Amino acid sequence: MKPITRYALSAAGLAGFLLLWEGLGRSGLIETHLLPPPSTIPPALMSEIREGFWQVMVWSSLRHYTIGFVLGSVLGVTLGVAVALFPRVEASQAWLARVLRPIPPLAWIPFAIIWFGISETAAAFIISIGIFWINYFTAMAAVQAVDKDLIEVARAFGHRSFPALLGKVILPGAAPGILSGLRAGLGQGWMTVVAAELFGIQGIGQRMIEASGLLATDIVILYMFSIALLYGVSDYIFVRIQDRVLAWQR
């Protein structure tokens, strides 16, 4: 398939979906307050911006998200790498990880509130949990998969200390895996950001709950699309960076 055909079909799919949705609303098959048609989103956006909500909510969520992403990623990658490198660390975490891993991020909400109150920290904490586990396991697997022969090559050419091997072979070799974990975390983070704000921390989630209480469904949909947009932009930027960092891959 030619790229141009691909783009055309992708655009047509999205346009078709929006048209069908608009049609359902206008034809009266579905009441517009149950499912506001897409044409109501731009006016909703204008009014949210005019009243100063949209900027504030997006900015707050972006802050929670960024702190949670950085925290979860740094801890997850660091510990994942350590587990893969040191058998003793690996052994000591084996059962612990099995116990903690299945607990969904949202199940930590009660403790987040008890420990941090209704605060930005609480939201960032919840967001970081899911991101942490993704990075923990992908970084571990990525380091374990590094070609042992390349470590021998580095040793043969005089790089025998642990920091030298880490910097010259292990981390660059694990980089593709670690980056794919970071990217997966980028998506996971947006999934929890709304839920983390539902209990009253200022942000997109909080605004959505308010709006749904007032049956302002057009506002709810506006924020749903805002999240999709934020995710799309952050993923796009990430992939551009990733492609540059991994230019050495075919």
Add this chain to the structure above:
Amino acid sequence: MAKVIETRDLAVSFGGAGEAGIVFRHLNIAVEQGEFVTLVGVSGAGKSTLLRVIADLIPPHEGSVTVETPPDPTRRPIAMVFQAALLMPWRTVADNITLGLEGIDVPDAVRAERVARTLDLVGLSEYGDRWPYQLSGGQRQRIGIARALAVEPDILLMDEPFGALDAITRTALQDELLRIWRETGKSILFVTHDIEEAVYLGDRVLLLGDKPARIVNEYRVDIDRAQRRESAVFLRMVETVRGGLSDAMAIDNGAG
């Protein structure tokens, strides 16, 4: 001639109690200054292990390895060329070549000069900025050789470096290696399981027997290198070494 490598009663074993884990024992080999020594033996005979012990990548259990080279902080005494080229895929060709120069006392200008010179020596002057994935198997192995030459070693250890290449590329690289050897005067210990290759390249061919590995025979190749590919005397020599290798295996099988 001065010996650059000498092993004395070298023994290596991996785990396994008693005889089971022994790779080799009482292994004595020597390589002289400027000499091209090839080491043949069946797969799994411990040829690669021997190179790794000499390169100080694996400690011997008994015996010793002496490497006699003039001390020079801008060079490494030994460099190794591996079976698969084993380039770091995240480094450009030029950065792969400098791997061994990082950590020794070589100024940036000298580093760049050595990259240029070794690339030239292996005939890939224009390839410094490429990524390893953009090279053919033969080109990758040439870069593996350039990486070893860049540290200006006195001794090159080569572990079946052409084993994974097609016949045409292999022949070309063999001749290229001989040219580089003549131009640089290195001492080379070259491991292979290809008897023709061993006789074609070596001043001396060592035959490594199996379980535990030991040198079972040694052949001095007194044939002019220009005469080596096709001449009757070359082919006879290959047959002699081949016979020696099957004898060694028969003994092993009989004893085992």
